[in-house]
Amino acid sequence: xxxxxxxxxxxxxxxxxxxxxxxxxxxxxxxxxxxxxxxxxxxxxxxxxxxxxxxxxxxxxxxxxxxxxxxxxxxxxxxxxxxxxxxxxxxxxxxxxxxxxxxxxxxxxxxxxxxxxxxxxxxxxxxxxxxxxxxxxxxxxxxxxxxxxxxxxxxxxxxxxxxxxxxxxxxxxxxxxxxxxxxxxxxxxxxxxxxxxxxxxxxxxxxxxxxxxxxxxxxxxxxxxxxxxxxxxxxxxxxxxxxxxxxxxxxxxxxxxxxxxxxxx
Amino acid sequence: xxxxxxxxxxxxxxxxxxxxxxxxxxxxxxxxxxxxxxxxxxxxxxxxxxxxxxxxxxxxxxxxxxxxxxxxxxxxxxxxxxxxxxxxxxxxxxxxxxxxxxxxxxxxxxxxxxxxxxxxxxxxxxxxxxxxxxxxxxxxxxxxxxxxxxxxxxxxxxxxxxxxxxxxxxxxxxxxxxxxxxxxxxxxxxxxxxxxxxxxxxxxxxxxxxxxxxxxxxxxxxxxxxxxxxxxxxxxxxxxxxxxxxxxxxxxxxxxxxxxxxxxxxxxxxxxxxxxxxxxxxxxxxxxxxxxxxxxxxxxxxxx
Numbered sequence: 001x002x003x004x005x006x007x008x009x010x011x012x013x014x015x016x017x018x019x020x021x022x023x024x025x026x027x028x029x030x031x032x033x034x035x036x037x038x039x040x041x042x043x044x045x046x047x048x049x050x051x052x053x054x055x056x057x058x059x060x061x062x063x064x065x066x067x068x069x070x071x072x073x074x075x076x077x078x079x080x081x082x083x084x085x086x087x088x089x090x091x092x093x094x095x096x097x098x099x100x101x102x103x104x105x106x107x108x109x110x111x112x113x114x115x116x117x118x119x120x121x122x123x124x125x126x127x128x129x130x131x132x133x134x135x136x137x138x139x140x141x142x143x144x145x146x147x148x149x150x151x152x153x154x155x156x157x158x159x160x161x162x163x164x165x166x167x168x169x170x171x172x173x174x175x176x177x178x179x180x181x182x183x184x185x186x187x188x189x190x191x192x193x194x195x196x197x198x199x200x201x202x203x204x205x206x207x208x209x210x211x212x213x214x215x216x217x218x219x220x221x222x223x224x225x226x227x228x229x230x231x232x233x234x235x236x237x238x239x240x241x242x243x244x245x246x247x248x249x250x251x252x253x254x255x256x257x258x259x260x261x262x263x264x265x
Numbered sequence: 266x267x268x269x270x271x272x273x274x275x276x277x278x279x280x281x282x283x284x285x286x287x288x289x290x291x292x293x294x295x296x297x298x299x300x301x302x303x304x305x306x307x308x309x310x311x312x313x314x315x316x317x318x319x320x321x322x323x324x325x326x327x328x329x330x331x332x333x334x335x336x337x338x339x340x341x342x343x344x345x346x347x348x349x350x351x352x353x354x355x356x357x358x359x360x361x362x363x364x365x366x367x368x369x370x371x372x373x374x375x376x377x378x379x380x381x382x383x384x385x386x387x388x389x390x391x392x393x394x395x396x397x398x399x400x401x402x403x404x405x406x407x408x409x410x411x412x413x414x415x416x417x418x419x420x421x422x423x424x425x426x427x428x429x430x431x432x433x434x435x436x437x438x439x440x441x442x443x444x445x446x447x448x449x450x451x452x453x454x455x456x457x458x459x460x461x462x463x464x465x466x467x468x469x470x471x472x473x474x475x476x477x478x479x480x481x482x483x484x485x486x487x488x489x490x491x492x493x494x495x496x497x498x499x500x501x502x503x504x505x506x507x508x509x510x511x512x513x514x515x516x517x518x519x520x521x522x523x524x525x526x527x528x529x530x531x532x533x534x535x536x537x538x539x540x541x542x543x544x545x546x547x548x549x550x551x552x553x554x555x556x557x558x559x560x561x562x563x564x565x566x567x568x569x
Contacts, residue, residue: 158400161370166414166463167390176413180404257404257443 023047045227053227054234062216069211070201070239073129077136078197085141085193086186089148094178099149106145114139114200122208132204132212139200140193147189151182184258187251194247198240213239317382318343319499320367320467325376327362327525335374336362338524346466349493349500351510351517353556355564359525360503364471367501368394380467390418393460393498397472399452401444407431407455408440414463423462430458433492450481454488461496468498472505483541486512494538507556511549512539519556521563528563531556 028034030046045053057063088106091098117138118131125131155178163177205214217232219225322342328335337359344350352360365371366378369388378385380392388394393414401410411427420426431437434454444452453473460468473489474482486509493500504510510517514533521528533552535543543549 156400158396158398159402161368161388162394162396162400162459163402163413164370164388165368165390165392165394166459167417168413169417172417177402180402183404255404257445 043226045230049227050230050234053225054231057228057231065211066213066216067235067239069209070205070213073132073205073212074136074197074201074243077133077201078140078194080133081137081140081144081193081197082190084137085144085189086148089145089186089189090152090174090178090182092145093149093152093182094174106142110142110146114196115203118204118207121204128208128210131208132201135204136197136201140197143192143196144186144189147185147192148182151185151189152178154185155181180255183255187247187255191244191247191251194243195240198236198243202236317346318379319346319348319381320344320385320501321379321382322363322366323377323379325363325366325373325378327359327366327371328374334524336525337366337373338526339376340525340527341376342518342527344499344501346499347497349502349513349515351514352501352503352520353505353507353510353517353560354520354525354528355505355522355560357525358520358522360505360520361471362525363520364469364501364503367467368392368469390414390463391465392467392469393463393465395453395456395460395468395470395473397475399444399449399456401452401455401459403444406441406443407436407447410444410455411459411462414459418463420463426462427458430462431455433461433495434458434488448481449477450485453477453485457489457492461492461498466499468500470500470502472503474509475504475506482509487540489513490537490539507553507560508544511552511556512541512543517556519559519563529559 026044027046027048029041030044030049032041034041088102092102093099114135117135121131121134122128125134159177159181160173163173168177201212202214202217205212206218209215213232213235217229217236220228220232320342321344322340325337325340326335327337340359340363352363354360362371366373367385369378369385369392372386385392401407402413405413408424408427408431411430412423415423415426428437428440431440434457436451436454436458439447439451444455447455456473457468457470474485477485490513500513502510502513511533517531517533519528519531520526531552535546535549
């Protein structure tokens with residue numbers, strides 16, 4: 001009869017063992033320069049080299065430059081997208097007129113992947129910095145916008161009726177009923193937008209960056225610093241994971257009633 | 266000036282806790298002072314006598330335009346201040362539509378609605394509303410929900426008013442809970458407290474106990490009567506339950522469907538306070554049979 005902590009421990013050990021096996025397989029394949037025909041490990045650096053490169057990067061001043069410029073771009077593009085996405089979403093979700101006027105151009109732009117914007121963005125914006133911020137903005141905008149519209153449209157009409165019969169003015173209803181009512185959906189949009197924002201940034205940096213994690217990864221490839229490619233990949237993953245965790249945390253803080261409902265379920 | 270008026274009614278409200286009817290709500294005393302601030306005619310509001318209807322429908326028709334018959338067809342109805350009226354009828358008779366007209370959620374296609382003889386044009390804090398399923402704001406705690414109305418109206422100490430009302434409905438101990446953590450009966454009691462928190466002269470209830478189990482329902486009916494007895498708001502109570510209507514109301518307005526019209530109005534003479542014992546009285550059973558017969562006849566008529 002296993003206790004719950006014991007089961008937890010067993011699961012943890014199994015997970016760690018699985019990762020260890022993967023790392024060992026990678027190490028073996030790389031050191032043996034295994035060539036499987038379809039895929040070859042000839043040029044893949046082993047984990048030990050990657051670790052070495054990661055430590056070297058951690059000690060150099062370049063790490064801060066790369067990470068901070070990527071973070072700055074994502075925060076700029078993502079924040080603008082959040083403001084525009086939520087504001088437009090509230091307007092479109094609340095007013096049929098606003099929807100009829102604002103939605104058609106957005107519907108036309110929506111199916112175009114943000115990455116497809118890169119060449120045009122480079123032409124449109126004089127500074128490559130602005131063009132990259134624009135790409136992250138486009139990447140995050142649509143998930144945030146669509147989830148906000150969805151959230152606003154699905155606010156229970158009885159709640160709005162109740163607020164009216166309690167003396168709620170339109171602006172009070174927007175602030176105290178529509179916005180919190182749509183909040184769980186908006187938070188979902190923000191989380192999806194964060195993911196697409198990072199994805200678009202890294203791609204944009206590979207093409208037109210001077211600093212940044214995406215640029216670092218691509219540069220490592222062009223100057224044949226293969227271990228650094230994998231260090232870059234891991235950094236991208238960590239940054240994306242970190243910002244998603246931050247967002248989930250903020251989202252839970254902003255919608256305590258919602259998370260309560262989820263934990264009870 | 267407005268603040269003085271609110272304070273007055275607030276004092277009246279506090280006074281209610283010793284069990285006496287409250288001036289702000291009761292019929293013979295100056296009707297709802299809030300009305301004065303909202304309509305801008307306090308002198309007029311105060312000089313009214315009992316015979317002036319609090320709510321009045323004048324030949325109201327509501328036509329959704331989709332069906333052959335209007336949902337509500339040429340209905341006129343007067344409700345006195347402090348009166349408890351039940352709108353009773355089978356589903357589709359337009360009783361909920363009528364309640365939405367009273368609440369100002371729906372404008373009549375033809376006809377007029379008056380609150381204290383002033384045209385009643387849209388939802389306001391003068392008509393509190395309680396729906397069948399609770400409509401509490403999930404993102405506000407219980408006490409914040411009840412305080413919402415007083416806060417919007419700029420009353421002094423909204424949280425204090427809210428706590429007082431929660432005590433009144435016996436839920437003072439769950440004021441910091443989220444609505445989702447309460448039982449259905451508790452949620453409806455919070456809903457009633459919230460609707461009363463703006464001290465509305467009128468309380469509109471749309472099958473408020475329809476989703477509750479039979480035991481909770483019967484307790485809630487007694488609870489509602491005890492609240493009504495203390496505060497004496499004018500109540501319009503929509504239900505399809507004949508016994509509930511007779512037990513609660515001063516007057517039962519029986520409606521017919523297709524088109525929605527008033528079939529008959531029946532005065533309920535039982536003295537108050539009432540308890541569920543009256544269910545066994547001969548007079549109760551006769552009233553119930555009388556109403557059931559009307560509904561059956563009307564249902565058959567519209568069935569044709």
